[in-house]
Amino acid sequence: MAISPLHLLWLLLVLLNLIFQILYFNNDRSKPLYLAKRVTTPLLLFGAMGLLLLSPETPPFIPVLLLGMMGLGEIGIEGSSVVESRDEGKVPSIVDKLLVTMAGVIFLAVNVILGLSLYPGKSVSLLAVSLVVSIILFFLVNLFFAVHFKPDGETKFQTRLYSAGLVLLFSGALADLVSGLTVVGLAALILTVSDTLVLVRMAARFDKKEKRGILFMFLLIILLLYYFYMAVLVSAGKLYFL
Numbered sequence: 001m002a003i004s005p006l007h008l009l010w011l012l013l014v015l016l017n018l019i020f021q022i023l024y025f026n027n028d029r030s031k032p033l034y035l036a037k038r039v040t041t042p043l044l045l046f047g048a049m050g051l052l053l054l055s056p057e058t059p060p061f062i063p064v065l066l067l068g069m070m071g072l073g074e075i076g077i078e079g080s081s082v083v084e085s086r087d088e089g090k091v092p093s094i095v096d097k098l099l100v101t102m103a104g105v106i107f108l109a110v111n112v113i114l115g116l117s118l119y120p121g122k123s124v125s126l127l128a129v130s131l132v133v134s135i136i137l138f139f140l141v142n143l144f145f146a147v148h149f150k151p152d153g154e155t156k157f158q159t160r161l162y163s164a165g166l167v168l169l170f171s172g173a174l175a176d177l178v179s180g181l182t183v184v185g186l187a188a189l190i191l192t193v194s195d196t197l198v199l200v201r202m203a204a205r206f207d208k209k210e211k212r213g214i215l216f217m218f219l220l221i222i223l224l225l226y227y228f229y230m231a232v233l234v235s236a237g238k239l240y241f242l
Contacts, residue, residue, distance in 0.1 A: 006054065007234075010047050014227050017044055025219055045071035048230045062117045062184060063233040069106050069113075076103030104158075111165035111195065114188050118172030126175050134171040138163040141196070145203040159203045166195055187232045194225035 017040040024033040049067035052059040076099035119127060142163055145151055151159060170192045176185030201218050208215055 006051060010044070010051060010234075013040060013044055013047060016040055018223060018227075021219065021223055025216060042071045042074035044227075044230065045074060048234050051234050052236070060184075060236045062114070063187070063236045066110055066114055067230065067233060069110050073103040073106035073110070076100055076106075108162065108165045111169040111191070114184070114191065115165075115168035115170070115172035118176045118182075118185055118188060122175045122179055126178060127171070130171040130175040130178070131167070133174060134167045137170065138167050141199070145200075149203045149205070151203050151205070155203060155205065159199055162195070162199055162202070166192060166199065169195070183232060183236045187229050190225055190229040190232060194222050194229060197222050197225075 017037065020033055020036040020040055024030065024037050027033060045067050049064055049071065052064050052067065122130075142160060145159060146156075169188055173185055173188035173192055176182055177189065181189075197218060201215070201222075206215050206218075
């Protein structure tokens with residue numbers, strides 16, 4: 001199983017991004033660290049897309065599309081003042097809010113596209129069962145949020161909208177798992193776990209001063225899953241990591 005020099009460069013970028021993310025978490029007033037993570041995160045996704053496009057065989061369309069879309073989404077959302085507060089009292093601009101909204105739409109579309117891409121070739125009964133299981137699961141997740149976190153109206157809307165995308169993502173991944181797991185199906189399972197953790201963090205709205213350790217664990221696990229997700233999609237291009 002060959003790992004090309006380009007893959008090694010990408011893995012180095014993964015390591016650098018992890019370091020920048022951890023350092024920034026512990027020093028979120030640092031402008032150099034802010035810029036470093038804001039640049040390297042979308043670069044990771046575009047780099048993974050580039051690896052697929054440079055693969056010796058015709059690159060699979062869905063992984064290339066998803067990585068490109070997520071790279072665009074990260075440009076709008078990574079380190080945005082709408083998502084995280086860096087300057088006390090500073091109100092996010094209309095442009096910042098618009099970029100984050102567009103990024104949110106992109107990530108929602110990624111989950112829908114990835115989930116639905118796993119539907120073809122599956123029996124109607126398998127898809128129906130997978131969809132019902134997925135709906136019940138994320139209904140219970142949102143019920144848990146309502147009871148334990150009591151999110152405000154805006155957060156509740158965001159988590160429910162995000163859950164709708166996760167329903168389709170997980171139903172496709174579950175159907176693929178039952179019928180014989182593919183590379184794209186594995187990526188969908190990983191992204192389901194990662195995005196569910198993002199959903200929990202979104203609903204809980206943990207205070208960094210009070211829940212610093214919990215937020216760090218969320219950050220670390222989500223990042224590692226995110227890197228693994230990208231590596232799995234890259235492996236679809238026949239220059240294998242796996």
